[in-house]
Amino acid sequence: MQNHATDNKQRQIEVTADDLPLHCPMPSMLLWNSHPRVFLPIEDTGEALCPYCGTRYTLRGGAAGGHH
Structure with a gap:
């Protein structure tokens, strides 16, 4: 059986x-509770x-072109 979750050792993740x-950490990470959840500003x-x-x-696709 294959597990599709990722681990926290992957240091580059495309979203x-x-x-x-x-x-x-993202919900798909095996160690989802390895550190406090922090929201990251990536849109700009x-x-x-x-x-x-x-x-x-x-x-x-890169940064958003404009704000809605």
């Missing part, structure tokens, strides 16, 4: 607009770095 608002720059575990998130 989509469906994952917003972005927070780390297209990248975010978790201050707790150092995971770098990149937004597929």
